[in-house]
Amino acid sequence: MTEYDYIIIGGGASGLLLADALGSDPFFKEKRIVLFEKQRQKGNDRTWCFWESGSGPFDALVYKKWDVIRFRGPEFERSIPMAEYTYKMIRGADFYEEYHRRLQLYPNIEVRYEAVESLEESETAAWITTTIGSYSAPRVLSSVAFQSPSSLMRPYPVLKQHFLGWFIRTEEAVFDPEAATFMDFSIPQMGNTRFMYILPFSPTEALVEYTLFSEALLQKSEYEDALKSYITSDLTEKGYEIQETEQGSIPMTVNDFTRANSAHITHIGIAGGWAKPSTGYTFWNTRKQIPKVVDALKKGNAPRLKQPFKFWHYDRLLLDVLARENPSGNRVFSMMFRSLDPELILKFLNEETSLAEDFQIINASPKGMFIRAFWKALIRSPY
Structure with missing residues (x-):
């Protein structure tokens, strides 16, 4: 040995x-x-994506970066230039x-x-x-x-973030290469939190990804059908070519x-x-x-790494909401992106916000769902 x-x-x-x-x-x-x-x-x-302020240690490897992010909800759409953060891939x-x-x-x-x-x-x-x-x-x-x-x-809920993405090239110019679509909730939700995620590299090239937050995975054909429908109805009526694919499933749990x-x-x-x-x-x-x-x-110690205390609790409440009211995920994110500076949302998701900034996030969220999740968390209701 x-x-x-x-x-x-x-x-x-x-x-x-x-x-x-x-x-x-x-x-x-x-x-x-x-x-x-x-x-x-x-x-x-x-692909790996992240956002940070200014330059960083991975800049030499960054394939593409965006200073504008786009969010599309059921009833509104925002394209927001970012001053502090850059979204990098x-x-x-x-x-x-x-x-x-x-x-x-x-x-x-x-x-x-x-x-x-x-x-x-x-x-x-x-x-x-x-x-x-x-x-x-x-x-x-x-x-x-x-x-x-x-x-x-156990004992907390377990969802999955699962996705299928196509790197496509279209026959016509349909993408804004300066704006990344963070979430597009305009697609049918069908009882889950579902959205499209688009990273454009040129007017004719992009990664288009169908993403869900749910307990169960789909058949591969269901991801493919959703991508085909979205590309042909929302992006281009002309042809497109699939150049590469990526697929994955990531556990979402505390x-x-x-x-x-x-x-x-x-x-x-x-x-x-x-x-x-x-x-x-x-x-x-x-x-x-x-x-x-x-x-x-x-130091000769066994690493024992855990999420910061307050952000663990924030994530727990959101996952409780998504586990119990999964079709409402689009409402949660839509309310935040409608009323808040997206850079504050990204800062919160990076676990870098102060308590005062946390309160802004909480205040912009659908309070009924989170209050129900909070009380159920207190009584430790089973899942």
């Missing part, structure tokens, strides 16, 4: 960001670190290429392209078994959950994923509960969590 000081499982955003952070920190210079990734070439399998293929290039510069970090089949631990270490061999380390950091997640999905951690195993990324519970956004949260993980490892 080959021994390391740290094993990282998974070469997605959390695994690569963590490996780079360890490799660039002199504290870990003498530590043997290995990252396991089952695919040598993942291609452009996903990174392509998966560009991210993987850059971070694998970085890892090659660290002599103490090894990348092994082997599928991990099991993860176990003893009193002194954890070990993994792959398709090729066995490896051990005192600390394993895994973006893959090897136990059934059902044991973690349940404590850190319960799956142990003395020698820490889960990271979505498996660690790093997705923002009320929106599913993960990349920016991951960026904020990585320094905390590194700091804990330098």
